[in-house]
Amino acid sequence: xxxxxxxxxxxxxxxxxxxxxxxxxxxxxxxxxxxxxxxxxxxxxxxxxxxxxxxxxxxxxxxxxxxxxxxxxxxxxxxxxxxxxxxxxxxxxxxxxxxxxxxxxxxxxxxxxxxxxxxxxxxxxxxxxxxxxxxxxxxxxxxxxxxxxxxxxxxxxxxxxxxxxxxxxxxxxxxxxxxxxxxxxxxxxxxxxxxxxxxxxxxxxxxxxxxxxxxxxxxxxxxxxxxxxxxxxxxxxxxxxxxxxxxxxxxxxxxxxxxxxxxxxxxxxxxxxxxxxxxxxxxxxxxxxxxxxxxxxxxxxxxxxxxxxxxxxxxxxxxxxxxxxxxxxxxxxxxxxxxxxxxxxxxxxxxxxxxxxxxxxxxxxxxxxxxxxxxxxxxx
Numbered sequence: 001x002x003x004x005x006x007x008x009x010x011x012x013x014x015x016x017x018x019x020x021x022x023x024x025x026x027x028x029x030x031x032x033x034x035x036x037x038x039x040x041x042x043x044x045x046x047x048x049x050x051x052x053x054x055x056x057x058x059x060x061x062x063x064x065x066x067x068x069x070x071x072x073x074x075x076x077x078x079x080x081x082x083x084x085x086x087x088x089x090x091x092x093x094x095x096x097x098x099x100x101x102x103x104x105x106x107x108x109x110x111x112x113x114x115x116x117x118x119x120x121x122x123x124x125x126x127x128x129x130x131x132x133x134x135x136x137x138x139x140x141x142x143x144x145x146x147x148x149x150x151x152x153x154x155x156x157x158x159x160x161x162x163x164x165x166x167x168x169x170x171x172x173x174x175x176x177x178x179x180x181x182x183x184x185x186x187x188x189x190x191x192x193x194x195x196x197x198x199x200x201x202x203x204x205x206x207x208x209x210x211x212x213x214x215x216x217x218x219x220x221x222x223x224x225x226x227x228x229x230x231x232x233x234x235x236x237x238x239x240x241x242x243x244x245x246x247x248x249x250x251x252x253x254x255x256x257x258x259x260x261x262x263x264x265x266x267x268x269x270x271x272x273x274x275x276x277x278x279x280x281x282x283x284x285x286x287x288x289x290x291x292x293x294x295x296x297x298x299x300x301x302x303x304x305x306x307x308x309x310x311x312x313x314x315x316x317x318x319x320x321x322x323x324x325x326x327x328x329x330x331x332x333x334x335x336x337x338x339x340x341x342x343x344x345x346x347x348x349x350x351x352x353x354x355x356x357x358x359x360x361x362x363x364x365x366x367x368x369x370x371x372x373x374x375x376x377x378x379x380x
Contacts, residue, residue, distance in 0.1 A: 045070065045091050068092065076286065076359055086362030088369075092378040093354050100235075100331040100376040101350045108329050108350040111207050112166045123322050124344045125209075126162070129154065132206040151200060151208070152193075155179045160211035163203065175199065176211070176258050188224075188258055215338045217310060218251075221302045225252025225260045225268070228335045228346065229309070230356055231316075232363065233323040234372045235330030242323035242330070244316060245369045246357035247273040249280055249309070254299040262356045269297070271304055272360035278312025280304055284359050291359075315343045330372070 045068065052072035056064070064074035068089030074080075077087055099105055107113050118125050130139035130150070137150040154161060155177060163175040176187050177196070184191045186199065213219075218227040232246040249271040250260040262270040272281040282293040283304050295305040309315070319334060322345075326332070333352025337344050357363055364370045364379075373379040 042091060048072075048090060073355065073358075076291070076355060077362070078291070082362075084362075086365045087358050088354055088363050088373060088378075092373060099350070100372075100378075101329045104328045105350045108332060108348045110166055111164060111347055112205075114348055115207065115209075117326075118322075118345060121322060121325055124318075124342060126212050126344055126346065127210040129161070129208045129210060131166075132163070132200070132203045132208060134204050135201045137208065151177065151196075154208075155184065162209050162211050163200075163206050164209070166205045166207060178211075212337050212339065212344050215310060215340045217307060218249075218338060221297050221304060221307070222251045222253075222260075222300055224254060224299075225256075225258050226337055227251045227260050228337055229273070229315075229343075230352075231319060231334045231336060232352055232357060233319065233332050233334065234369055235327065236368050237371060237375050242320055243368055244275050244320070245366055245372075246363050247275050248357055248360065249273055250356065251283065251297060251304070262353075262359075269304075270356050270359055273309065273312075275316075278309040278316075280307045280309070281360065286359075309338060311338070311342070318343065319345075330376075 045065070049065075049070045049072075052070055054071040054075050056071040056075060060074065060080060061071050064071050064079070067074075067079070067084050068091030069077070069079065069084070069087075070090050073087075073090050077084075079087070101108060107117065112131060115125060115128050119128070128140055130137050132138070139150060151161065156179060158179065161177040163177065165173040174187075176185075178185050180190065182190060183193060184196050186196065191199075212226070214226055221227065228250050230248050230250055231244060233242045234245045235241075236243050250262055251269045251271065252258070252260040253268050256268060260268045262268055269283040269285055271283045273279070274281070282295055283297065285292050285294060285298060296303055315336065315338065319336070323332065329348070329350065331350065331352070333349035335346040335349070337346060354363065364373070370379065
């Protein structure tokens with residue numbers, strides 16, 4: 001949201017003029033920006049409704065729209081019985097020019113830029129081995145070369161690789177590669193050398209990273225995917241420091257591939273994490289319109305509820321320390337993997353999907369979060 005304090009505060013304006021600091025003054029379009037943004041949000045809400053149309057009685061659908069939710073979110077959050085004022089509405093979560101990260105949004109959204117940013121801050125992350133640009137592998141060390149030959153060399157050394165698009169989310173386009181006795185595997189499925197070559201040569205703007213092994217507790221619950229922590233950090237504008245606004249643990253499902261994405265309730269499982277203790281709650285599974293909350297993983301039968309994430313406090317302290325060095329990105333949804341010793345950051349999401357958290361309860365229950373979204377013009 002356009003900040004006009006510098007224009008209307010006479011003391012600040014006088015100081016800027018005294019020290020010859022150029023101060024732009026708002027024109028008509030700037031003054032109209034806020035109402036135009038709200039109109040754009042409502043138009044986007046209608047487009048979202050079309051994409052995620054969910055059967056709902058019309059009286060509830062109209063109530064959902066009035067409150068700023070799509071029928072999908074209204075159903076997922078069970079707002080027929082839960083207080084809607086606790087939930088960040090879809091109309092607020094549709095971020096455009098006034099999104100909290102502003103001009104830094106693209107820096108966080110680009111996995112290449114963000115990875116190099118984390119490296120400069122000394123943050124733990126999977127080893128970045130190179131990038132693929134127009135089918136060519138540009139390694140972090142050494143000259144560019146044939147992408148397939150370079151990847152095969154890495155695979156033949158016994159490394160597991162993860163190839164992911166620089167832009168995008170929801171697990172779209174990710175390839176997990178490894179060597180197998182019969183040849184190769186792509187996303188745990190057998191692939192010939194010719195098939196691997198055809199896949200790789202068509203890639204552009206991809207990161208190549210090493211695969212990280214998750215901690216035993218997560219692997220035991222579900223071994224078929226890397227099961228990630230999804231943590232939302234926001235900036236406390238009064239205390240001038242970040243805080244954990246929401247936390248959940250995602251686990252994959254059988255037959256859904258090697259990813260753990262909740263996919264707004266249509267993929268894996270989402271499990272709430274008690275922020276104070278790191279204790280897991282009951283897992284949420286959504287099939288169609290039916291939402292079930294279970295204590296055990298539906299495929300492996302392993303216990304989820306009451307499991308405590310090992311090293312939780314140290315992990316959150318480390319993450320908050322990292323977020324504190326990035327005040328220019330005050331809203332990030334972090335994907336972390338808990339390792340046997342420590343943790344690693346897979347990526348940051350500047351436009352985090354709130355469904356994965358709010359299926360367990362609204363983020364606005366924390367007054368600091370409510371202040372944050374009001375500060376950045378996302379709530380009235």
